[in-house]
Amino acid sequence: MKQNLISVLALLTGTLFLFLGNGLHSLLMPMRGTSEGYSETVMGFFGTSWAGGFVLGCIFARGLVKRMGHVRAFSGFISIIAITALLTGIVVEPNFWILSRAVTGFSTAATSMIIESWLNERASNESRGMIFSLYISITLIGVVGGQMTVAFSDIHTPILFMIAGIYYCVAMLPTLISTAQTPKPLNEVSLDLTALYKNSPVSFIGILLVGIANGAWGTLGAVFGAKAGLSAGDIALMMTITIFAGAAMQMPAGRMSDRMDRRYVLAILSGIACLAGFQMFVLEPANVIVLLILIGVYGATANALYPIAVAHANDFAKPSEFMNVSGGLLLLYGIGTVIGPSVGGPVMQYFGPYALFGVTTSAHILIAAYAIIRSKLRAPIPVGERDAYSSVSSGTQTTPESLALNPRSQPLPPGGEEGSFGARDAGAEAT
Numbered sequence: 001m002k003q004n005l006i007s008v009l010a011l012l013t014g015t016l017f018l019f020l021g022n023g024l025h026s027l028l029m030p031m032r033g034t035s036e037g038y039s040e041t042v043m044g045f046f047g048t049s050w051a052g053g054f055v056l057g058c059i060f061a062r063g064l065v066k067r068m069g070h071v072r073a074f075s076g077f078i079s080i081i082a083i084t085a086l087l088t089g090i091v092v093e094p095n096f097w098i099l100s101r102a103v104t105g106f107s108t109a110a111t112s113m114i115i116e117s118w119l120n121e122r123a124s125n126e127s128r129g130m131i132f133s134l135y136i137s138i139t140l141i142g143v144v145g146g147q148m149t150v151a152f153s154d155i156h157t158p159i160l161f162m163i164a165g166i167y168y169c170v171a172m173l174p175t176l177i178s179t180a181q182t183p184k185p186l187n188e189v190s191l192d193l194t195a196l197y198k199n200s201p202v203s204f205i206g207i208l209l210v211g212i213a214n215g216a217w218g219t220l221g222a223v224f225g226a227k228a229g230l231s232a233g234d235i236a237l238m239m240t241i242t243i244f245a246g247a248a249m250q251m252p253a254g255r256m257s258d259r260m261d262r263r264y265v266l267a268i269l270s271g272i273a274c275l276a277g278f279q280m281f282v283l284e285p286a287n288v289i290v291l292l293i294l295i296g297v298y299g300a301t302a303n304a305l306y307p308i309a310v311a312h313a314n315d316f317a318k319p320s321e322f323m324n325v326s327g328g329l330l331l332l333y334g335i336g337t338v339i340g341p342s343v344g345g346p347v348m349q350y351f352g353p354y355a356l357f358g359v360t361t362s363a364h365i366l367i368a369a370y371a372i373i374r375s376k377l378r379a380p381i382p383v384g385e386r387d388a389y390s391s392v393s394s395g396t397q398t399t400p401e402s403l404a405l406n407p408r409s410q411p412l413p414p415g416g417e418e419g420s421f422g423a424r425d426a427g428a429e430a431t
């Protein structure tokens with residue numbers, strides 16, 4: 001176990017700096033854009049462009065990696081990210097920034113897939129769970145650390161863009177000097193919408209709506225904070241609270257979903273997120289403490305929805321279908337994150353910054369309503385026959401390649417159950 005962890009230390013170090021750069025750059029751009037007077041619609045397109053590039057990268061970058069080789073592809077893509085980060089500090093122009101976010105999203109997907117496939121190659125069956133947990137934790141720490149960097153310099157200067165570029169360059173070094181064997185070709189993950197919906201209508205609709213809500217907040221949360229009069233430090237703290245609150249909620253929410261119908265858990269958490277967002281929308285709290293408390297409640301519940309929806313989908317699929325189901329849902333989430341900022345930006349522009357929570361509230365109330373309706377139409381898998389809940393990171397932090405690291409994706413033991421989508425639903429077609 002110890003030897004396995006040492007062998008991937010360089011890769012995990014590169015991952016940390018990659019996500020430090022992502023966290024800083026993705027928060028810095030909307031904050032700087034707000035100070036430059038860009039409209040909320042334009043800044044919504046920052047998120048739309050990045051998410052669209054990321055989803056396309058998950059689908060198409062594997063061919064480029066296969067042609068170039070992992071080391072050269074990693075160096076090339078991360079160089080593009082670093083150059084783009086530096087250029088956005090020099091060329092402060094909204095159309096260029098929108099285009100740059102698509103390039104960064106595509107390249108981030110490619111670099112993340114390379115790191116994830118490398119980690120998977122080095123992991124043994126005994127260490128896979130530990131490495132997977134470490135990887136998810138490091139991505140979280142990286143994003144939060146990058147966001148907090150904003151508080152230490154003036155967003156109106158190129159310095160923070162330069163620091164983001166430095167983070168990305170440092171991320172390149174550990175992988176370049178690593179002696180880890182080049183991994184096998186990247187996994188193929190297809191997006192079969194019909195099969196995903198038939199397998200679990202609640203997960204299909206729920207994850208699309210979660211992607212819309214999370215995409216709107218993730219892109220426009222910093223814009224909301226700036227328009228609401230928060231300082232740069234308070235904005236970074238606000239975004240950090242949502243991430244840590246969501247991470248802290250994973251375990252209790254998961255345990256609850258292992259003991260009762262997961263659709264009820266989705267409805268409960270969505271309902272709480274809806275109430276927190278509705279209070280933000282209606283009350284428009286000016287007190288920073290009150291605002292951060294409501295944001296914390298919102299982040300805890302909204303960010304716990306994705307892994308529960310994935311677990312519910314896997315309850316109705318064969319264990320051997322984990323990669324297809326989870327990978328397809330991850331890409332579907334990505335589609336939602338494309339839609340969310342596109343809707344949230346114009347809504348904020350015409351109705352004010354707090355209207356962002358009108359968008360998230362609408363998405364969460366639809367999740368809760370649909371989950372309750374579906375619970376009346378389809379019986380749940382008995383508790384003893386379900387897959388145990390496992391925390392997974394949502395779509396715009398990891399790629400389908402990371403699913404190979406999850407212990408649940410490994411081959412079944414001899415005599416294990418094999419089959420296709422929906423086989424665990426006793427042959428019943430979803431209604």
